Amino acid sequence: MISELKDNYGYLFEDALLMEINSVGTFKEVPEGYQLMNIGDYIKSMPLLVSGAVKIMREDDNGDELLLYFIEKGDTCAMTLSCCMGQKKSEIRAVAETPTKLIMITVEKMSEWMGKYKSWQNFILQSYHDRMTELLEAIDTIAFLKMDERLFKYLKDKAMVNHDDIINVTHQNIAFDLHTSRVVISRLLKNLENEGKITLHRNSIRILQI
Template structure:
């Protein structure tokens, strides 16, 4: 195994401490893969046969109801793994949600055989898996709390600040923002119109430009002061 082949481990601090024999087994039993933006990484009914550790890019995980409504669950960023994949691999269950590459991805695919072997043999690897799992579970409970108890304008303000690029532009339709927040497009449209009336944003087709981050930030913080 060359040094370059295992260099990706350094992006995961918890894994960089693996003893060399286990580190070699992890690298030799895994594969670095590249996935184009827009690709469905996994979908409902599919078998979870590899754990992906993201090196570059983001994966959006969402669930679709029987009526066709989509609800955003979470994003997986570089340096993270997908909690749904972890849960499915541990429980030998099929996926119940969609994972879509929002950007071009570079990731490490750890096949089930390697995953099962290291979970059984290495307390450090097992700790890495379950710590990542528990953090995301907490995030999901926070999401449920926000959907049930937090005002929509507060949630939308926070999400706009989160999604804005370096130029202060959110490239998303009202429908996409509704999916992000688990609400109807019409609710997002009304709330954005109010933000625009206040001078906080400007809207154009498929874009929202942030003009007054301070106003949005004050509103977003109001949700944390309940």
């Protein structure tokens, strides 16, 4: 685990902190679609992503989901930290977008390292900043972009986190993520294909303009 830690976090953390993470962290490897956190859960630890990507979702009163943002290797989720430190129930759902490797850090160590390591403090504060920026971007997307623009941005974001211009996803799953209907998504995807931005295949989409 120490080699993967150094590859992904060596430029951020000093050797002493890396060794502590290696000593006390719990390594997990999860498949695509694995639910790491659910709404209403009490969170006891925070993830450091070693590889893969995780999507963060919100849910309305009717149980419909909305994609907020992705976290990738070298990242953590500041909203997880907020739940941990405040001993509050989670207000988000975290699902592995791809096969993912991560290291779980307990709340006790997170708090201890805030005072012990300046690099850890900077990392957590930067994570808050990054996630807030992404939340504002998500709000802007919903408020100011038309659904076809939201859809194309969503497709490009998924392509980037998967590091592949081919996305294996159904029209229904896209509709769930964007909080709309499958019929609307199917129609807009066909429009994007006619515009030369994507190519549609059975349960997959190739992005032509990234």
